[in-house]
Amino acid sequence: MENFSCRISVMIRILLVVSLYFLDFGFLREVTSLGINYGQLGDNLLPPEKVLDLLSSLRLTRARIYDTNPQILTAFANSNVELIVTVENEMLAQLMDQEQALQWVNSHIKPYFPATRITGIAVGNEIITGADTTGLTANLVPAMVSIHGALAQLGLDSHIHVSTPNSLAVLAESYPPSAGSFKTEVYETMSQVLKFLSSTKAPFWINAYPYFAYKDNPNKISLDYVLFNPNSGMVDPYTHLHYDNMLYAQVDAVSFAIARMGYSGIEIRVSETGWPSKGDPSEVGATMENAAAYNRNLMRRQLQNEGTPWSPNMRLEVYLFALFNEDLKPGQTSERNYGLYRPDGTMCYNVGPFALSSSTTSTSTSTSTSTSTSTSISLTSSATKAATMEYQSLVYSLFVYLLTFHVFMRSRPF
Secondary structure (H helix, E strand, C coil): CHHHHHHHHHHHHHHHHHHHHHHHCCCCCCCCCEEEEECCCCCCCCCHHHHHHHHHHCCCCEEEECCCCHHHHHHCCCCCCEEEEEECHHHHHHHCCHHHHHHHHHHHCCCCCCCCEEEEEEECCCCCCCCCCCCHHHHHHHHHHHHHHHHHHCCCCCCCEEECEEEHHHEEECCCHHHCEECHHHHHHHHHHHHHHHHHCCCEEEECCHHHHHHHCCCCCCHHHHHCCCCCCEECCCCCCEECCHHHHHHHHHHHHHHHCCCCCCCEEEEEECCCCCCCCCCCCCCHHHHHHHHHHHHHHHHCCCCCCCCCCCCCCEEECCCECCCCCCCCHHHHCCCCECCCCCECCCCCHHHHHCCCCCHHHHHHHHHHCCCCCCCCCHHHHHHHHHHHHHHHHHHHHHHHHHHHHHHCCC
């Protein structure tokens, strides 16, 4: 009888742990390492207040915008969303001046912080290139220094970091990851950027798109490898680390490039990554099926707070591109079709919160589901909230019941 009691006690403890997992860290938990890029180059975009509903439906608490739009900064006040704002490229020359930088922070950041949880300032976007035809590269680091100085003067530097998103094109080599190195023509500026990031403990931002690599070489690059689907992957011949997806390999290539510049301890974050759901005939792989697979698989990996093979204990922070299809963007068709949502808030395909919790949903299922979800919806409707509350109540009741039964069994004599 004593052995039976012990077995019952062990089973109850296991059930208690499982119920706690679903209550606090389960299917409905927020994806703390995943954010999304909120671009605004579209017709009739939803107002920022409605955008908050979309972020909530996706269980996302991080976003990045490409300006300091006062409507967005105001609407996001007193929400749980952490926000990265951006200094537009054309502003860099002006903000090299310390007084101008202080004025900019006073007018664009200070009035909204801390009610709006601004956590970072992206200075420009993909400024560093091999051929600096615009002259912006020379302005980059001085502007970063001036903005950080203004934040420090106002006592905000410990709350808001300053960095700059970089294109993966700054790398001369990225395969295998251990061969990662920067192009010689960007050495001088990159060295200054890394010195600044190291001294201010700010992250290195990289825009990484496995889609581009696949599009340029679909016959040699495995589609499953770039989509996070099950595949044999690749092994770095020097580190012997196994990679089952290209994004993590690209991030580790940046890590090695930074190390070759003599720096360590700088966190790498992915400022942009995504997959277009539509493209021109020449844009191989730009399909709704592939976009749904890439984004859904990435969100599932982020749900696990994974690190890369080279930095497995460092959670990789990723910002998905993008929240909306931006129909006013120039360029190829793909440029206007990276969004999870259309400008009016209808879903392009399903990667909602329940897709995060499903480990077996197939790509074909998501494609067919997207057809049925093409009408305008709000995943934070009263019905959804009621279902969520009912689920949490059920789990809580189960936890209380098991705990009570456990106490009863321990006190009962056998």
